[in-house]
Amino acid sequence: MQTTPSTSDTDLQADNLRRAAIDKSVKVPVLFLFTNGAFWLMLSTILGVLAAIKLVEPEFLGNCQYISYGRLQPAHINALVYGWGVQAALGVMLWIMARRSGQELKSGKSLLLVAAIFWNITITFGILAVLMGKSTSIEWLEMPKFVWPILLGCFLCYAWPIVRMFGRAFRPEGFMVSTWYILGACFWFPWIFITANVALHCLPGLGALGAGIDAWYIHGVIMLFFVPVGVGAAYYFIPKITGQPIASAQLASAGFWTLAILGGWTGMQKYMGGPLPAWMTSIGAATGVLLLIPVGLVGLNHHLTTLGKHSAAASSPTLRFVFFGALFYPVSGVVLALNSAFWTGASLQFTQSWYAFQMVSVYGFFSMCVFGAIYYIVPRLSGCEWLSVRLIRNHFWFSVYGVGTIVIMSLVAGWQQGADLNDPEHWDQTFMNHVVNSRAYVVSRAVAWALISFSNLMFLIHLLLMVLGLGRRSSAPTLLHHDHDETALPNGAHA
Amino acid sequence: MTNFRTFILGLTAAFGLPWLCLIVLPAMQYQQITPVAYDKDKDGVEGIYPPAPINAQGQLVYVREGCNQCHTQMIRPQQLGLDGWYKGWGQDQEGRPTAPVRPNVLRDYLSEKYALLGVQRVGPDLANYGWRAPDEASLYQHLYSPRSVHDWSTMPAYTQLFKVQKIQGPVSTDALKLPKKFAVAAGYEVVPTLEAKQLVQYLQSLKKDYPIPGQSAAVAAAPAKK
Numbered sequence: 001m002q003t004t005p006s007t008s009d010t011d012l013q014a015d016n017l018r019r020a021a022i023d024k025s026v027k028v029p030v031l032f033l034f035t036n037g038a039f040w041l042m043l044s045t046i047l048g049v050l051a052a053i054k055l056v057e058p059e060f061l062g063n064c065q066y067i068s069y070g071r072l073q074p075a076h077i078n079a080l081v082y083g084w085g086v087q088a089a090l091g092v093m094l095w096i097m098a099r100r101s102g103q104e105l106k107s108g109k110s111l112l113l114v115a116a117i118f119w120n121i122t123i124t125f126g127i128l129a130v131l132m133g134k135s136t137s138i139e140w141l142e143m144p145k146f147v148w149p150i151l152l153g154c155f156l157c158y159a160w161p162i163v164r165m166f167g168r169a170f171r172p173e174g175f176m177v178s179t180w181y182i183l184g185a186c187f188w189f190p191w192i193f194i195t196a197n198v199a200l201h202c203l204p205g206l207g208a209l210g211a212g213i214d215a216w217y218i219h220g221v222i223m224l225f226f227v228p229v230g231v232g233a234a235y236y237f238i239p240k241i242t243g244q245p246i247a248s249a250q251l252a253s254a255g256f257w258t259l260a261i262l263g264g265w266t267g268m269q270k271y272m273g274g275p276l277p278a279w280m281t282s283i284g285a286a287t288g289v290l291l292l293i294p295v296g297l298v299g300l301n302h303h304l305t306t307l308g309k310h311s312a313a314a315s316s317p318t319l320r321f322v323f324f325g326a327l328f329y330p331v332s333g334v335v336l337a338l339n340s341a342f343w344t345g346a347s348l349q350f351t352q353s354w355y356a357f358q359m360v361s362v363y364g365f366f367s368m369c370v371f372g373a374i375y376y377i378v379p380r381l382s383g384c385e386w387l388s389v390r391l392i393r394n395h396f397w398f399s400v401y402g403v404g405t406i407v408i409m410s411l412v413a414g415w416q417q418g419a420d421l422n423d424p425e426h427w428d429q430t431f432m433n434h435v436v437n438s439r440a441y442v443v444s445r446a447v448a449w450a451l452i453s454f455s456n457l458m459f460l461i462h463l464l465l466m467v468l469g470l471g472r473r474s475s476a477p478t479l480l481h482h483d484h485d486e487t488a489l490p491n492g493a494h495a
Numbered sequence: 496m497t498n499f500r501t502f503i504l505g506l507t508a509a510f511g512l513p514w515l516c517l518i519v520l521p522a523m524q525y526q527q528i529t530p531v532a533y534d535k536d537k538d539g540v541e542g543i544y545p546p547a548p549i550n551a552q553g554q555l556v557y558v559r560e561g562c563n564q565c566h567t568q569m570i571r572p573q574q575l576g577l578d579g580w581y582k583g584w585g586q587d588q589e590g591r592p593t594a595p596v597r598p599n600v601l602r603d604y605l606s607e608k609y610a611l612l613g614v615q616r617v618g619p620d621l622a623n624y625g626w627r628a629p630d631e632a633s634l635y636q637h638l639y640s641p642r643s644v645h646d647w648s649t650m651p652a653y654t655q656l657f658k659v660q661k662i663q664g665p666v667s668t669d670a671l672k673l674p675k676k677f678a679v680a681a682g683y684e685v686v687p688t689l690e691a692k693q694l695v696q697y698l699q700s701l702k703k704d705y706p707i708p709g710q711s712a713a714v715a716a717a718p719a720k721k
Contacts, residue, residue: 207610273575
């Protein structure tokens with residue numbers, strides 16, 4: 001969105017008016033999704049702290065059945081995935097697609113709002129049900145089976161206008177890579193979600209195959225929903241703010257299609273060596289490693305795009321979050337490969353390193369990109385600027401350190417657990433070594449979640465103030481640069 | 496619009512193939528799997544495999560409490576882990592079994608709607624727990640107060656599955672005999688509820704290492720005693 005000297009003022013003004021009209025048309029649903037998502041994120045991180053403490057000290061807060069680890073942990077993950085993840089992703093998808101295709105949201109705004117409200121009510125009941133003892137014990141689908149048709153309906157209410165916008169768009173310069181990813185996410189999530197729920201809730205029972213389908217579902221949602229939204233946001237915001245075009249269209253295209261082809265195969269390696277037919281787990285493990293290709297291609301492309309522009313990350317909050325999110329993408333690919341490959345996966349199986357993968361992809365990568373997007377989108381929708389540089393900076397650093405700690409500690413803990421499990425000396429021992437040795441790592445996880453909770457509290461307060469219209473009234477964006485040197489970025493970058 | 500159509504077709508094809516191969520076809524094939532009969536001559540045993548179903552009522556309690564967050568139910572082959580050599584993790588409770596416990600196969604979970612293979616292995620594997628389960632009283636004690644069994648245990652105490660009641664007349668036959676440190680107030684006793692009984696029956700029914708028909712290795716490994 002650079003302005004060139006040849007652009008006449010009236011053109012520029014018309015452009016800005018058009019953008020403002022688009023922003024206004026999606027304002028209500030997008031802000032609603034972000035605010036509620038931030039609440040769920042807050043809750044999820046607090047539950048994460050509690051669950052980690054309960055894993056070390058089960059008598060913490062008494063032997064209350066509603067907060068035993070077996071119920072808290074699913075509640076924590078479900079709040080993170082459905083409360084925050086999918087919800088925030090929908091907001092980002094809707095806004096980016098509206099802007100990219102230059103389409104206003106014409107009709108159905110109230111339907112979107114109703115869908116968002118229903119989404120939140122359903123998840124509230126679902127998570128309460130898990131805590132009250134109605135969990136299904138199907139990982140990532142622990143909420144009782146009444147929730148999934150409602151969630152699906154709400155999701156489709158959003159997916160339809162997003163696809164419609166894309167279809168109506170006028171595209172003189174062809175497709176842009178961020179819209180591919182967002183369309184893909186719109187398309188894959190319902191497919192994966194229906195498949196897993198029909199298979200696990202409606203079919204007469206699939207025994208051990210059901211467990212495999214569940215593992216496939218988790219990895220499908222990560223690789224074909226959270227990853228595309230995160231990468232899509234990164235592909236949108238990095239060029240926009242640095243003012244650099246994406247380095248290579250071929251790399252972008254190859255990265256997208258390899259992800260599309262490989263993403264659906266992975267997941268069942270979680271149960272390698274188990275009752276599933278060996279070819280299923282093997283193909284999952286192989287694609288788990290092969291997914292390093294799309295991850296590497298995207299990483300390389302981002303690296304080439306931002307080459308020489310790294311200093312911009314110091315001043316733009318959006319770029320800083322997206323940048324670090326994009327850095328976590330290769331990390332999540334490596335963790336997945338470590339879990340999948342036979343040499344390392346055999347000792348990492350059934351350990352905390354699988355938690356590390358879920359957290360690095362959902363929090364480290366996806367959420368960081370979405371935070372960046374929110375820091376960009378919200379001022380345009382609410383008509384005011386972020387209030388405090390300090391709040392943003394704290395949010396960033398506590399998040400980065402928190403999620404970094406969780407990932408590193410869970411990986412090391414996984415290695416330790418695997419070593420303890422496979423130690424021949426332990427063949428006739430109780431699980432004492434195993435439990436005692438992993439204790440310290442879980443404590444660090446609790447501390448890290450506490451840091452993240454703290455950062456999210458600041459994010460939530462900041463976001464609420466913005467949504468209430470109490471932000472800074474200024475035409476200059478809030479930048480993180482120490483001396484507020486606004487010339488560090490091209491002026492148009494924050495249009 | 497052709498461009499858009501090609502794009503959607505590409506997405507469908509890219510995801511449809513794994514969807515078909517990994518989910519749809521295996522799910523259809525799974526419906527055909529039925530229990531098989533042992534061959535008396537070859538396997539040396541009679542009956543149908545898998546011989547005994549798990550206690551489904553107790554499994555509901557296991558599911559509800561999210562036990563699978565910390566307990567797996569899956570024995571891995573030796574190239575992946577030492578599961579098979581852990582003491583008491585199979586039918587053979589001897590200190591040094593002649594052969595490792597066999598890894599699990601699809602049919603072991605035939606009677607279950609959803610196999611609880613597990614999320615993490617924080618506690619021991621329970622696939623064949625039924626063989627090594629102690630007597631019911633010890634199991635109740637473990638569920639009611641895990642730390643009275645192992646002071647390092649991080650297992651939650653499932654006190655909600657038990658009832659603390661005033662002793663009226665003689666002490667109930669199924670009242671828990673807790674160590675002094677964990678005992679309830681004098682004049683009171685802890686008795687398992689129906690759910691605790693079902694959960695214990697479920698745990699005792701976890702035996703997933705019956706010999707597989709036609710696999711001589713499994714037959715050889717099976718101990719002679721019942």
